[in-house]
Amino acid sequence: MDFNFRNLCAWFLAKALINFGFVKKAKMRALNGDYILSIYSHNPTKREFEACIKWLIKQKFNFLTINDLERIVNNEMQFPKSSVLLTVDDGWQPNEQNIVEIAAKYEVPVTIFVSTQAVEEGAYWWSYVNKSIKNNSKNRVATLKQLPNVERLAIVEKLKKYANIPREAMTVEQIKRISRSSVVTIGGHTHSHPILVNCEDAELYHEISFSKKKLEKWINKEVSYFAYPNGDYGQREVRALKEQGYRLAFSNVPTYLTKSQLTHKYEIPRIGLLEGASLAENICRMVGVWHPTVRSLKKIFKSSKDSIREPVYPTASNVHVKMS
Numbered sequence: 001m002d003f004n005f006r007n008l009c010a011w012f013l014a015k016a017l018i019n020f021g022f023v024k025k026a027k028m029r030a031l032n033g034d035y036i037l038s039i040y041s042h043n044p045t046k047r048e049f050e051a052c053i054k055w056l057i058k059q060k061f062n063f064l065t066i067n068d069l070e071r072i073v074n075n076e077m078q079f080p081k082s083s084v085l086l087t088v089d090d091g092w093q094p095n096e097q098n099i100v101e102i103a104a105k106y107e108v109p110v111t112i113f114v115s116t117q118a119v120e121e122g123a124y125w126w127s128y129v130n131k132s133i134k135n136n137s138k139n140r141v142a143t144l145k146q147l148p149n150v151e152r153l154a155i156v157e158k159l160k161k162y163a164n165i166p167r168e169a170m171t172v173e174q175i176k177r178i179s180r181s182s183v184v185t186i187g188g189h190t191h192s193h194p195i196l197v198n199c200e201d202a203e204l205y206h207e208i209s210f211s212k213k214k215l216e217k218w219i220n221k222e223v224s225y226f227a228y229p230n231g232d233y234g235q236r237e238v239r240a241l242k243e244q245g246y247r248l249a250f251s252n253v254p255t256y257l258t259k260s261q262l263t264h265k266y267e268i269p270r271i272g273l274l275e276g277a278s279l280a281e282n283i284c285r286m287v288g289v290w291h292p293t294v295r296s297l298k299k300i301f302k303s304s305k306d307s308i309r310e311p312v313y314p315t316a317s318n319v320h321v322k323m324s
């Protein structure tokens, strides 16, 4: 589907959710303390990020630091009303201007989870794949995400020799600089951004501990929070993070952060903003009505598609006659 056509359809749906009161209802529940809005993004433009922040401020949401969230998890702080937690994944170079500057302007805390290899080398592994394989590159990245990690790494290392990609991740200097901002917390996001569940045990521990030590050396602060690359994890990953001294970890499960979910402090859900989408869609995302609506529509669409499939006529092979 053409992305603009997708965005246009999504805009109509978002407007319907706003006009029929679904957004208002969800917003009131968050304002009354039924849940915290846990929101993440990757590489939004300044205009997109600022529009979201201004909307949240206008609705009178308070912005939690990640340290506040840890205190809430540990019952040292009451579960708050009207609260938002903002996180950002990967460490994209435009984040300094588009996120950190805006966060400082509005005094809004934000946690940025950084993959250290991209910071050292300049680019993320999927960019080498996209650059090298023009046709169906999306499918190719998706295929690589399914492979055992050693196989993915071997392919990516070969592709790196042929692709020259301009820097897209922040530099070490930028990481050091933004870490000194009073609104920024730096978190871990592994070294090479692998799919952790496809890693051998030794690779998993290396990815988690090597990147943590590197980040701590760069910023001269402890790194205690983590986001799973691609949102993929299992109980082995949770155990490894605990052993390496991480204290909170974040998934990409797009749901509200309720009191009961806080008992799983290595599986904190987050709702993703979509870069390039309308503000109306991102408002629906932020208050948590977007994903359940899209899921329901997909289900309805699928069941109506199934019901208009060709009828199955009896043939010798699909008729089972009970022999007596």
Ligand SMILES: [Zn+2]
Pocket (backbone or CB within 6 Å): 089, 090, 189, 193, 228, 229, 230
């Ligand atoms: Zn990531």
